[in-house]
Amino acid sequence: MQIQISKEGRVNFISLTGKLDAVTAADFERQAITLTGPDPCFLFIYFSQLDYISSAGLRVLLVMAKRVQSKGGQLHFTNVTGTVMKVFEISGFGAIFRMWNSVPEALAAIG
Amino acid sequence: MTSATLRLPAQVGHLTEAVAFVEQWVDHAELAADKKFCVTLAMEEAFINICHYAYPDQDGTVQLLCSLEKDFFIVELSDAGPPFDVLSIDSPDLEAGLMERKVGGLGIHFIRTLSDEVSYQRLAGHNILRMQFARSPGVASCNPNK
Numbered sequence: 001m002q003i004q005i006s007k008e009g010r011v012n013f014i015s016l017t018g019k020l021d022a023v024t025a026a027d028f029e030r031q032a033i034t035l036t037g038p039d040p041c042f043l044f045i046y047f048s049q050l051d052y053i054s055s056a057g058l059r060v061l062l063v064m065a066k067r068v069q070s071k072g073g074q075l076h077f078t079n080v081t082g083t084v085m086k087v088f089e090i091s092g093f094g095a096i097f098r099m100w101n102s103v104p105e106a107l108a109a110i111g
Numbered sequence: 112m113t114s115a116t117l118r119l120p121a122q123v124g125h126l127t128e129a130v131a132f133v134e135q136w137v138d139h140a141e142l143a144a145d146k147k148f149c150v151t152l153a154m155e156e157a158f159i160n161i162c163h164y165a166y167p168d169q170d171g172t173v174q175l176l177c178s179l180e181k182d183f184f185i186v187e188l189s190d191a192g193p194p195f196d197v198l199s200i201d202s203p204d205l206e207a208g209l210m211e212r213k214v215g216g217l218g219i220h221f222i223r224t225l226s227d228e229v230s231y232q233r234l235a236g237h238n239i240l241r242m243q244f245a246r247s248p249g250v251a252s253c254n255p256n257k
Contacts, residue, residue, distance in 0.1 A: 021126065021130075021155055022123050022126055022155060022159045022162075023123060023124065023126050023127060052148065052151070052152070054152055054155045054156060054159075054218075054221075055156060055159075055214060055217040055218045055221060056159065058214060058217060059214040059217075062209075062212060062214055065209055066209065066210060069209060069210065070210075083145070083148040086145075086148075087152065087221075090220075090221065090224055090225075091205065091217055091220070091221070092205030092206060095206075096207075096208060096209045096212055097209075
């Protein structure tokens, strides 16, 4: 899986490409944790190019979300589609994360 | 060929091989496009559970069996660990809020909901998990409400 990290203004963007499974989740967690520092942060994860996620991937997303929230920040997901969206729905994760159809929508939401 | 087996070390690093093996079969099995990911995901969850839990004190192996029957594509995973019925574990609370939410048990929930039929048996010192996926689109499909 490819992970691209960029920063624009106060938002850290993570773009995921490929598969987030038990093999790739560990590396993703290592990279993503560096973005959830002690200060509140705005973190967006862009899912358009992610075509697979398993419970290992969901675990990392949950850990990140709890960390970000506990430090007063916000984690937003954009462009979740296809089978990844189905997995979110089956797992109930669609209801606990902030999800948006596009990056502009998410930016508008954070004001 | 209507069935084949593959034995792999029960280590997470071998997941990619397990997926490649199953995906070759998925292509022959004439499953609906939206069912294919059900097979791969259910298999990953079952394989990873074995990697994490079946052999606490030593290395061990997982045997994967894929087989095509008239109405179903079958994936079976066996391990030689202590008796353990993975289907006896409850699903997590899917309605818990973010801070209360746990991921434990989610893999088993996927195994149950993504397969059309699933069963466990203990046979000759092995745990055997059998997952069945209906062939021919329209007969059954991955049901998120199951």
